[in-house]
Amino acid sequence: MPAPHPSPRPDGGVRPAAAPTDVHILWINAGLSCDGDSVSVTAAQQPALEDVVLQGIPGLPKIHLHNPVLATENGEEFLVPFRQAAKGELKEPYVLVVEGSIPNEKVKDEGYWAAWGEDPVTRQPILTTQWIDWLAPRSVATIAIGTCAAYGGIHGMAGNPTGCMGLADYLGWNWLSAGGLPVINIPGCPVQPDNFMETVTYLLYQVAGMAPIIPLDDKLRPTWLFGKTVHEGCDRAGYYEQSDFASEYGSPKCLVKLGCWGPVINCNVPKRGWMSGIGGCPNVGGICMACTMPGFPDKFMPFMDEPPGSAVSVAAGAAYGHAIRTLRALTNRAGNQEPRWRRRGPALTTGYTEPQGAAYPRH
Ligand code: SF4
Ligand code: SF4
Numbered sequence: 001m002p003a004p005h006p007s008p009r010p011d012g013g014v015r016p017a018a019a020p021t022d023v024h025i026l027w028i029n030a031g032l033s034c035d036g037d038s039v040s041v042t043a044a045q046q047p048a049l050e051d052v053v054l055q056g057i058p059g060l061p062k063i064h065l066h067n068p069v070l071a072t073e074n075g076e077e078f079l080v081p082f083r084q085a086a087k088g089e090l091k092e093p094y095v096l097v098v099e100g101s102i103p104n105e106k107v108k109d110e111g112y113w114a115a116w117g118e119d120p121v122t123r124q125p126i127l128t129t130q131w132i133d134w135l136a137p138r139s140v141a142t143i144a145i146g147t148c149a150a151y152g153g154i155h156g157m158a159g160n161p162t163g164c165m166g167l168a169d170y171l172g173w174n175w176l177s178a179g180g181l182p183v184i185n186i187p188g189c190p191v192q193p194d195n196f197m198e199t200v201t202y203l204l205y206q207v208a209g210m211a212p213i214i215p216l217d218d219k220l221r222p223t224w225l226f227g228k229t230v231h232e233g234c235d236r237a238g239y240y241e242q243s244d245f246a247s248e249y250g251s252p253k254c255l256v257k258l259g260c261w262g263p264v265i266n267c268n269v270p271k272r273g274w275m276s277g278i279g280g281c282p283n284v285g286g287i288c289m290a291c292t293m294p295g296f297p298d299k300f301m302p303f304m305d306e307p308p309g310s311a312v313s314v315a316a317g318a319a320y321g322h323a324i325r326t327l328r329a330l331t332n333r334a335g336n337q338e339p340r341w342r343r344r345g346p347a348l349t350t351g352y353t354e355p356q357g358a359a360y361p362r363h
Contacts (some may be wrong), residue, residue, distance in 0.1 A: 019208040020061050024081055024094035025200070026135060027067040027289050030116035030128040031100020032155040032164050035245055036100060037146035038069040043275045044193035047201055060204050066094070079117050086134035093179075095137040095203060098132065099154045101148040102170040103164050104163030105129055113162045126208035136171060140179035141203045143186060144168065150185035151221075151294040165295075168220055179207070183221040189291035192269050208291070219294055221266070226292065230262035233271030235283045242325045249285060259304045260287040267292040 029035055041049055051057055053065050064081070065071075071078050084090040103113030105127055115125030136142045145168040147153040151166040168175070168183040176182060184203070186196050188344075199222050205211035215223045231237055239245070239254035246253040254260070262270070265288055270280040281288050290300040301305075342350040 002154075009164075014048055019210075020093050021091040023061045023140075023204060024064045024066060024085070024090065024092055025097060026082055026085060026139075027065070027097040027099065028082075028116060028353060029068055029099040029133055029134075030114055030131070031098060031102055031148065031149055032114060032162060033100030033148045035069055035302050037101070037149075037196070038067055040190040040193045041072070041145075041196050042193070044197040045276055047197055048067065049197060051257070052197065052201060053202070057201065059208060059210055061208055062199070063204070067097075073330070080140040082117070082131070082135070085138065086131070088138060093140045093207065094135075094138075095207075096135050096142040096177075097145050098136075098142065098149045098167050099145050100128075101152045101162075102129060102132065102167055102261040107161075107163040107261065113164070132167070132170065136175075137178060137322065139177045140207055141170075141181050141184060142177050143184045143196075143199065143203075144220075145186055146191045147187040147189045147291055147296055150187040151296070153189060153238070154297060161344070171209065177353040180219055182216065183213065184214065184216065186224070186225075187221065187294075188267070188269070189296070192267075192272060192274065194272060195222075198222075198225070212334075225268055226266040228266070228268060230260075230265045230267045230270055230288045233268060233280075234262055234282075235270065243322065244325065255282055255285075255287045257306050258287055259289070259302075259306060260301055261290045261307050262288040264307070265290045265293060 010123040015035055018030060027038070029038055036251045047057055049065070049070075052060065053063050055062060066078070066081050068074075068078065081090055081094075085094055100114070104245055105113060112125060112127055116128055116131055117126050118124060119126055130332065144150040148155055149167050152164055152169065153166075155162065155164045156166070166185070171183060173182070184199065186199055188195065199214070202222070206214060217223050219226075231240070234240075236252070236254045239252075239319075240256060244253050245257045246255050247257065249258065256262070260282055262282055267288070270283050273283070287303070289303045290296050293300070297303075341351070343349070
């Protein structure tokens with residue numbers, strides 16, 4: 001695995017002398033992908049894409065979003081800002097968003113793995129990697145959205161013919177944008193929509209000079225989003241703790257024996273939910289298959305088997321899990337009974353002691 005990213009530039013990275021009034025988001029979905037991240041982001045609410053684009057959030061510059069799935073322009077009209085940026089002629093600063101894994105165009109005999117638009121002179125497709133080479137260095141920030149762009153994802157698994165990789169594998173884990181930032185990874189298959197929008201909003205505030213440099217971990221993920229495990233936010237963690245496991249889907253119990261990797265996976269989805277706080281894989285009955293992780297999918301297959309490490313902790317937990325459940329059942333039964341002094345009769349049985357000199361003695 002690559003070394004941790006370096007500190008941002010000593011000049012403070014993205015902190016323009018005069019905050020820009022307009023910022024473009026140039027979004028390339030021409031890596032190897034399913035466009036699922038573009039679709040996922042339409043569900044964001046914290047904040048919504050519409051709120052950012054329509055200037056509903058105080059302090060943000062005016063945003064010009066150029067995403068091929070969401071655009072009303074098409075063809076050459078859509079490509080205008082990309083061509084301007086590629087030549088260094090786009091007047092306003094831009095954030096580059098890359099969706100999909102990056103193919104290795106050196107490992108083929110002919111043709112291309114991924115391309116976007118065509119060269120106006122040769123009429124040949126322009127490689128996605130060429131666009132990245134043109135656009136990333138001039139960006140104030142470059143974001144890899146989704147696990148494919150971040151780490152290679154499904155397309156990068158063993159046996160794939162494209163040699164594809166994540167954006168930081170392609171540009172370099174020590175690479176810095178014009179804004180002094182490394183590639184910013186927001187993994188997820190697809191990305192959790194609010195994780196992406198929150199990160200973009202943070203960066204836009206940073207570009208406006210209103211936020212400190214974004215904190216990233218050594219896998220280039222925003223620390224506040226990926227610092228906890230799935231297990232730590234899971235609705236089913238109480239079942240795990242007392243070794244009460246589901247043996248089939250449809251059970252409300254812990255899913256670890258069905259293949260859940262939650263205890264060792266960095267992801268906030270069970271805590272955050274998927275849309276409007278609702279959903280989040282194990283919360284709604286699906287095992288965590290580790291889709292946010294750099295080792296996904298190869299290191300977590302086969303998905304439906306009990307994760308190897310968990311067998312040990314589950315076995316250890318089982319030794320005291322039964323005892324804990326028994327004790328808790330007793331406590332639960334006791335808690336379901338009213339206190340014994342609550343009964344009708346001539347005597348007060350609560351243990352109440354009347355203060356001396358009470359104005360209105362009870363007896
Ligand atoms: S379902 Fe998964 S994440 Fe939830 S408690 Fe069980 S092992 Fe942990
Ligand atoms: S809970 Fe697991 S499978 Fe679901 S989004 Fe997070 S890492 Fe992916």
